[in-house]
Each structure stands twice: as C-alpha cells, then as structure tokens.
Amino acid sequence: MMEVLYVYDHCPFCVKARMIFGLKKRPYVIHYLLNDDEQTPIKMIGQKMLPILEEDGHYTGESMDIVHKINKIDGNPVLIGETNSAITEWVKRVDSYINKLLIPRYVSATLPEFTTEEARAYYTHKKEAAFGDFKTLLAETDQWLAKINQDLLALEPLIKSTKACNGEFSEDDIQLFPILRGLSIVEGVKYPPKVDQYRKNMSDESGVPLYNIS
Secondary structure, three states: OOOEEEEOOOOHHHHHHHHHHHHHOOOOEEEEOOOOOOHHHHHHHOOOOOOEEEEOOEEEOOHHHHHHHHHHOOOOOOOOOOOOHHHHHHHHHHHOOOHHHHHHHHOOOOOHHHOOHHHHHHHHHHHHHHHOOHHHHHHOHHHHHHHHHHHHHHHHHHOOOOOOOOOOOOHHHHHHHHHHHHHOOOOOOOOOHHHHHHHHHHHHHHOOOOOOOO
C-alpha cells in the first residue's frame, strides 16, 4: 500500500517530509487537511500537528522522523552528504524572524488548507496570538525584507553546488529549502544567482513547487 502524507501546503515541516519522497523518487499520496481540522490528526497521533505519515494504518508524526524513515526505507539513502555548521547557523538565524514575513501572507494565498472561511479564521486567531497582528506585520515588510536580503547575500558563498547545498544531498537541504520555498510567497526578495538556481533546482528535484511570487 502506498504511503500517505497528511500536510498543509504552507508548513515548512510538511515541506521537509514532502522533499524526501521527491528526492527518493518514491511515489506517495499527498492529503491536504483544512487548517481547522483538529479531529483528524488528534485521532492519528494524539495532537494537532502535521506532517503525519500513514503506512498500513500506522502513523508517524515529526517531520525529521519521517525524513529519516523514508531516507533509509529501501537501504539506499539519498541524504549522504555531510552537514555544514555554517548552514545550520544561517537557518537558525533566519528562523528567528522569517515568520514575520511569511505568516501573514500564507492566509491570504489560495492554499488547500484555507479553502473555508472557518479554516482561515482559525489560522488567523492562532497565529496572531503567537506572532502579532497581521496588519502590523505587513506594515513592517520593508524592515524584514532588508534583513532577509542581507542574509541571502550571506548564504550565497555557503552554497557549494546549485544541485545540493553541500555538493551532495544532505539534511542541510532538508532544513534550507523550506525557508527558500516559503520566501517565494513574498514580493521583493532578492536572490543572489547561486541561491536562486539552488532553490529552483531543489524544487524540481523534490517535487515541491515554489510559489513563484518572487
């Protein structure tokens, strides 16, 4: 039976789980949940959290647990490259503020988890409580754009290959690409040449499309 992956399109953790199937060229079924659907994930793993992998009635949560399982499932892992502490630090730095750009934009996009007004309202209520008023965050766009554009310049020399950031597929790709994919929903992001080609190549290899707004 083919594996089923339950996800939200916008969720970076869900992107990680989708990536490993794409990089492995392993077929799977993708199932998008509405953002206000609490019952389905709670029934599966006891909490509202995605992604969830279903295999023959068994469920696995936690994105990296899914990545590790699928990477090794057939004895031919694709994530064989070494990691780079500089990439880890870059991801950590950008993760500290990137949601101020992304969170208020996701909810106004045409995404499968937001196809009802109830799902949009649920997301807005939860995320504004965590990150602040969406209108205020959108008004701060220039500030956060300037910061991410500087950080993207700093990322450029860390990209060893536009096919895989460290030359071979590694867990750094699993951590880095979801950030770059999320940024593609933001207008005004400036991608240095290697970063731009890397994100496009990784999108093609993983089968996770960019939003193509930027």
